[in-house]
Amino acid sequence: MSxxxxxxxxxxxxxxxxxxxxxxxxxxxxxxxxxMDEIAEEAExxxxxxxxxxxxxxxxYIAITQRGSELLNSKFAKVFAxxxxxxxxELVKMMGETYxxxxxxxxxxxxxxxxxxxxxxxxxxxxxxxxxxxDQNRREALNFMIRALQIGMQDGSVDDxxxxxxxxxxxxxxxxxxxxxxxxxxxxxxxxxxxxxKVGMSTLFENFLNLLVEGMASKxxxxxxxxxxx
Amino acid sequence: MSxxxxxxxxxxxxxxxxxxxxxxxxxxxxxxxxxMDEIAEEAExxxxxxxxxxxxxxxxYIAITQRGSELLNSKFAKVFAxxxxxxxxELVKMMGETYxxxxxxxxxxxxxxxxxxxxxxxxxxxxxxxxxxxDQNRREALNFMIRALQIGMQDGSVDDxxxxxxxxxxxxxxxxxxxxxxxxxxxxxxxxxxxxxKVGMSTLFENFLNLLVEGMASKxxxxxxxxxxx
DNA sequence: GTCACTTTCTGACTGTCAGTCATTTTAAGT
DNA sequence: ACTTAAAATGACTGACAGTCAGAAAGTGAC
Numbered sequence: 001m002s003x004x005x006x007x008x009x010x011x012x013x014x015x016x017x018x019x020x021x022x023x024x025x026x027x028x029x030x031x032x033x034x035x036m037d038e039i040a041e042e043a044e045x046x047x048x049x050x051x052x053x054x055x056x057x058x059x060x061y062i063a064i065t066q067r068g069s070e071l072l073n074s075k076f077a078k079v080f081a082x083x084x085x086x087x088x089x090e091l092v093k094m095m096g097e098t099y100x101x102x103x104x105x106x107x108x109x110x111x112x113x114x115x116x117x118x119x120x121x122x123x124x125x126x127x128x129x130x131x132x133x134x135d136q137n138r139r140e141a142l143n144f145m146i147r148a149l150q151i152g153m154q155d156g157s158v159d160d161x162x163x164x165x166x167x168x169x170x171x172x173x174x175x176x177x178x179x180x181x182x183x184x185x186x187x188x189x190x191x192x193x194x195x196x197x198k199v200g201m202s203t204l205f206e207n208f209l210n211l212l213v214e215g216m217a218s219k220x221x222x223x224x225x226x227x228x229x230x
Numbered sequence: 231m232s233x234x235x236x237x238x239x240x241x242x243x244x245x246x247x248x249x250x251x252x253x254x255x256x257x258x259x260x261x262x263x264x265x266m267d268e269i270a271e272e273a274e275x276x277x278x279x280x281x282x283x284x285x286x287x288x289x290x291y292i293a294i295t296q297r298g299s300e301l302l303n304s305k306f307a308k309v310f311a312x313x314x315x316x317x318x319x320e321l322v323k324m325m326g327e328t329y330x331x332x333x334x335x336x337x338x339x340x341x342x343x344x345x346x347x348x349x350x351x352x353x354x355x356x357x358x359x360x361x362x363x364x365d366q367n368r369r370e371a372l373n374f375m376i377r378a379l380q381i382g383m384q385d386g387s388v389d390d391x392x393x394x395x396x397x398x399x400x401x402x403x404x405x406x407x408x409x410x411x412x413x414x415x416x417x418x419x420x421x422x423x424x425x426x427x428k429v430g431m432s433t434l435f436e437n438f439l440n441l442l443v444e445g446m447a448s449k450x451x452x453x454x455x456x457x458x459x460x
Numbered sequence: 461g462t463c464a465c466t467t468t469c470t471g472a473c474t475g476t477c478a479g480t481c482a483t484t485t486t487a488a489g490t
Numbered sequence: 491a492c493t494t495a496a497a498a499t500g501a502c503t504g505a506c507a508g509t510c511a512g513a514a515a516g517t518g519a520c
Contacts, residue, residue, distance in 0.1 A: 048508090166437060170408065173407040173410070208403075214444065277500075278499055281479065
């Protein structure tokens, strides 16, 4: 049925055209200051049309968020494409770095992530197809991390007394906290902690990873040496 | 000048009365769904009056955020009130637990924190006196953590090869990431990771702290035993 | 090429709500 | 009681998200 196929493709194109326009307008100002009329004009469509493709303004912004999460996951996937040459622990570090680079390269997508997470009106999420995909993508990202940890536990680089899922969640959540800070201080936003201390974000992040790695690295050799000294 | 004092106090009382009402209304719904008219009615004042005390709706919500940050800091202060009996490392852990408890006890304040951090319109922040206080409170919270670390470096419980400020920032940011996840999964919000894995948040958090602690604990004895085994 | 029918698009319109401001009310001072 | 200053009011405005009746474009049959 190339007929319905083509139609579906065209619909998809329109959708993307709208999201493109929305990114342009919203990223140049902010969600609150951007209006649907502006976005419609940028997309060279009428406002009414936007509502044929998106439930409402929030839904449209979540579609942008979804794009961002897709992009981030593709970066993670790339890391894993060359996974053979690295230990699991190295993969974990690389994922962390990938995350940080993403935030620095696409701060606007990260702003969208932050907004998405701050949505307190749960109903608004339930009605959004894009929100479901965002969540799905997050699960997928977490699975990457779980895989990295499992590899690490196999090759002995990661302490296998942790539950991989649990450890992955911890690493993910804490890394997100770090990146959120990077993001905040990257603009004139909020308390400029990093300006106060004369420490670059990359140094900070490196230390963070070291801290984590130190905590999760396999303790086997150390344990042996500990015992042997007693 | 007890005259101006009293006036100032009354003004402060009005202000609090409005914030009380705003909390009641906004917490029961959400920021978007709450209207200024409702808040005014709840406060038994007219809408116009709200604007004598707050720049705009966002500013009012930031005032709530500020309250929350004040409350959180008071909890941190309590931890330090009994600091003598604990090592620096223990204090760090206790601060983490305090944070987690706060999120569980006052999820609405944490929602406000999340919103505050997601504000992408920087101008809106610049105009808010409350925003400045929020930032100030954050700095203060960070100082608590720095002090805990310094104590730890003194008593030998914390690895002193780190820069205290830097380490404090890392711990804070990553802990925030964890608490944000706790918060999200505490409601029907977003991907219910924690439901998937049959792991309680408190267990997860405990492991997180262990991981951090493991990484930042003083390595001196270990290093000695490592050397002695070679 | 035209008619019938469906799908897509339009933009004027509506309702809601944040924020304003001329006017009133209350308080304080003399 | 009168004056002046400060605080509070609520009707009003402007802006904007979201709607919907009707126009336009596309499709296919004859």
